[in-house]
Amino acid sequence: MTSIAHGLVSRSDLPIPEWLFGWAAAMVLVVSFVALAILWPEPRLERERWRPLPGELGRLFGSRPVEFLCGAIGVFLLGVVVYTGLRGTQSPTANFAPPFIYVIFWLGLLPVSILFGDVFKAFNPWRAIGRTVGWIGGKAARGGLPAALAYPERLGHWPAAAGIFAFAVMELVAANGDRPENLAIATLVYSALTFVAMALYGVETWIARGEAFSVYFNLFSRISPFETRHRVVGLRQPLAGLPALRPLAGTVPLLAVMIGTVTFDGASEAPIWTGIAPDIANLFQDIGVSPQNSLELTFLIGLTATVLLVYGFYRLGALGAKSVGGGFSSTRLARGFVHSLVPIAFAYVAAHYLTLLLFQGQSIAFLASDPLGDGSNLFGTADSQIDYTIIGANATWYWQVGFVVVGHVAALTLAHDRALALYDHARLAVRSQYWMLAVMVGFTSLALWLLSQANA
Amino acid sequence: MYVAHVGHWLVNVAYFLPVVAFLAWLIVTQLKERRRSRSGG
Numbered sequence: 001m002t003s004i005a006h007g008l009v010s011r012s013d014l015p016i017p018e019w020l021f022g023w024a025a026a027m028v029l030v031v032s033f034v035a036l037a038i039l040w041p042e043p044r045l046e047r048e049r050w051r052p053l054p055g056e057l058g059r060l061f062g063s064r065p066v067e068f069l070c071g072a073i074g075v076f077l078l079g080v081v082v083y084t085g086l087r088g089t090q091s092p093t094a095n096f097a098p099p100f101i102y103v104i105f106w107l108g109l110l111p112v113s114i115l116f117g118d119v120f121k122a123f124n125p126w127r128a129i130g131r132t133v134g135w136i137g138g139k140a141a142r143g144g145l146p147a148a149l150a151y152p153e154r155l156g157h158w159p160a161a162a163g164i165f166a167f168a169v170m171e172l173v174a175a176n177g178d179r180p181e182n183l184a185i186a187t188l189v190y191s192a193l194t195f196v197a198m199a200l201y202g203v204e205t206w207i208a209r210g211e212a213f214s215v216y217f218n219l220f221s222r223i224s225p226f227e228t229r230h231r232v233v234g235l236r237q238p239l240a241g242l243p244a245l246r247p248l249a250g251t252v253p254l255l256a257v258m259i260g261t262v263t264f265d266g267a268s269e270a271p272i273w274t275g276i277a278p279d280i281a282n283l284f285q286d287i288g289v290s291p292q293n294s295l296e297l298t299f300l301i302g303l304t305a306t307v308l309l310v311y312g313f314y315r316l317g318a319l320g321a322k323s324v325g326g327g328f329s330s331t332r333l334a335r336g337f338v339h340s341l342v343p344i345a346f347a348y349v350a351a352h353y354l355t356l357l358l359f360q361g362q363s364i365a366f367l368a369s370d371p372l373g374d375g376s377n378l379f380g381t382a383d384s385q386i387d388y389t390i391i392g393a394n395a396t397w398y399w400q401v402g403f404v405v406v407g408h409v410a411a412l413t414l415a416h417d418r419a420l421a422l423y424d425h426a427r428l429a430v431r432s433q434y435w436m437l438a439v440m441v442g443f444t445s446l447a448l449w450l451l452s453q454a455n456a
Numbered sequence: 457m458y459v460a461h462v463g464h465w466l467v468n469v470a471y472f473l474p475v476v477a478f479l480a481w482l483i484v485t486q487l488k489e490r491r492r493s494r495s496g497g
Contacts (some may be wrong), residue, residue: 024475026478434482434484441478
């Protein structure tokens, strides 16, 4: 079942070899690059253009009652996850908590954010609880609540990067990371840490910078044409939210974590990893570490190394861009172009987890009726089953290639637009983008190779 | 062993040929340009 869920079904009748798709994708990027250099002479995405939704729709969607309702749903779902994780069956596929966290929340919210904007902010249970407690505390305390501490600049997005990395460790490294009870406890621990951080630095500050999932989904929501400003939902150009991203300390590592963790998930199925992983695990066993812990440490090393490789590759691109001149440091360039990595992160997640979302996402229909796995049938859907025929192997491959190409062309467009705004001379801007093009072609090749490994 | 399984890893290498080729071209052009600007200045 896992192999089908991950799209590991054979594609025997593709018209050309899979690696040739990689070459074609690289060609698409080169042609896009040339087209951008000729047809896109001025920065267009950097300009702020936002208008509220027509009529009263924008105000309605951004209103307090809607926000309260969404927050209440978020808190309810958080409660269901913790309750089912602790009290339900410990079979990961028969309990509501694991598929909800790893598929519906982690993967399902991604396309929702891309299409409709920062939806998670409205449903965020920690924000809803934090704001409610803050409001009650403010009313109850006579002199008002003490002011929040100033958020340390050097922390930047580092807590979010650490949070996403920890989530990936739970999903990809921990042997019992899908055990419902462990997930419920991890949720409680994360909730406690979030509440402490909110109490220290303020709810909105922590949500905007430190809370891992808020930052994660907010980054993707910047691709969307919808944005909420001052409680009004409005429209902007697609992608235009990304140039407005203010890079902080840790923003580049955060994107490296986002891309690197998916990369490792794909690479861990490849012979290159399955060949060396046992050898590394044996080294740990030789010094007395248990077999299970040895394997976990091996996967932790693999995950960390992959994130560092992705980070290093991007920094090399920035170093190359620096070499063309313009007087910018490579750190400045790395931060200046980091927003262009967001569509790449989307492409990686969408392509790698497409079938997992489409197939395992259906399990929520029967798990909603039987969340504890005890045979109950709350909504009459407990007998529904996963339909594995909704998408074929070849169609999956074409969608995956499509996501990879579109994501990288979007990244190229964002980088080109930023270069035009950054450099005084258009020629220098284009030359600096040779290096970013190399980064994009590299990530494209890697993405398609990873997908092919799932079929190896 | 690696020679015997050349077909397996050659396919993997094929994926990364575009980026290797592009990087090689980029480095060569940049070096040429530097040499030209040095001899010109």
